[in-house]
Amino acid sequence: MPSDEYSYRVLKLLSQNPHLSQRDLAKELGISLGKVNYCLKALIEVGLVKAKNFKNSRNKQAYAYLLTPQGIEEKTKITVRFLNSKLAEFQALKSEIETLRKEVGSHVDTVSE
Amino acid sequence: MPSDEYSYRVLKLLSQNPHLSQRDLAKELGISLGKVNYCLKALIEVGLVKAKNFKNSRNKQAYAYLLTPQGIEEKTKITVRFLNSKLAEFQALKSEIETLRKEVGSHVDTVSE
DNA sequence: ATGATCCCGTTCATCGAGTGAACGCCAGAG
DNA sequence: CTCTGGCGTTCACTCGATGAACGGGATCAT
Numbered sequence: 001m002p003s004d005e006y007s008y009r010v011l012k013l014l015s016q017n018p019h020l021s022q023r024d025l026a027k028e029l030g031i032s033l034g035k036v037n038y039c040l041k042a043l044i045e046v047g048l049v050k051a052k053n054f055k056n057s058r059n060k061q062a063y064a065y066l067l068t069p070q071g072i073e074e075k076t077k078i079t080v081r082f083l084n085s086k087l088a089e090f091q092a093l094k095s096e097i098e099t100l101r102k103e104v105g106s107h108v109d110t111v112s113e
Numbered sequence: 114m115p116s117d118e119y120s121y122r123v124l125k126l127l128s129q130n131p132h133l134s135q136r137d138l139a140k141e142l143g144i145s146l147g148k149v150n151y152c153l154k155a156l157i158e159v160g161l162v163k164a165k166n167f168k169n170s171r172n173k174q175a176y177a178y179l180l181t182p183q184g185i186e187e188k189t190k191i192t193v194r195f196l197n198s199k200l201a202e203f204q205a206l207k208s209e210i211e212t213l214r215k216e217v218g219s220h221v222d223t224v225s226e
Numbered sequence: 227a228t229g230a231t232c233c234c235g236t237t238c239a240t241c242g243a244g245t246g247a248a249c250g251c252c253a254g255a256g
Numbered sequence: 257c258t259c260t261g262g263c264g265t266t267c268a269c270t271c272g273a274t275g276a277a278c279g280g281g282a283t284c285a286t
Binding site: 026031032033034035038062 | 243244245246253
């Protein structure tokens with residue numbers, strides 16, 4: 001089970017373009033091929049993605065990673081959940097910055113270096 | 114060389130209370146004892162912290178991790194640098210939340226579940 | 227004095243997430 | 257046919273992080 005972050009990002013990319021290869025995804029996501037393989041397998045396992053090859057059943061080059069109906073539905077849920085976690089992160093970050101500003105002891109909006 | 118984050122946090126805690134043990138620091142920072150030991154050694158190595166035992170030179174229980182003058186000075190610089198990185202993070206997070214909101218397709222300020 | 231206990235800093239075997247080179251496979255080009 | 261290239265898959269390897277275990281000093285009860 002990949003994190004919400006990677007589930008979200010993989011599902012988003014695949015919904016935009018099902019023809020991305022695992023290597024494409026790795027480059028796009030900034031992670032390794034091995035990890036993409038792991039995430040993708042998990043998403044297929046739970047039925048959110050289906051690997052379809054439209055040309056020939058033995059041609060891996062023709063793979064398309066299509067979101068299943070469940071995948072489309074779940075993608076929204078995951079996105080909301082991910083958004084919420086980001087909002088919480090946002091609040092925490094705001095507090096931390098507030099604290100740091102007080103420690104620095106000046107009003108810093110943008111700092112050059 | 115610990116990250117700015119840990120340098121900042123360790124220096125902050127020690128400036129507040131030099132009598133914290135490595136175990137105290139570990140608990141406070143939410144990291145392992147081993148990592149604290151590593152960070153602290155590095156800070157001592159570069160001269161930002163000095164381990165002083167005020168009772169007896171052989172009593173480890175009496176250790177105090179005091180910020181050197183350089184440590185006090187550097188603490189401010191590190192804090193500013195850390196703040197800046199947090200501000201950048203803040204902007205990035207803001208953008209990401211914006212994107213996520215658009216994808217969710219509604220105006221979400223706080224979401225219950 | 228002696229032993230038991232406690233907390234200290236230090237060490238290092240162990241772990242696990244992440245990596246990417248290498249493999250077998252297949253299609254298309256020469 | 258061979259050769260090349262991109263595909264998914266695998267797995268030995270890396271490396272930061274972990275915390276149990278250790279030796280040592282202080283304290284206290286015996």
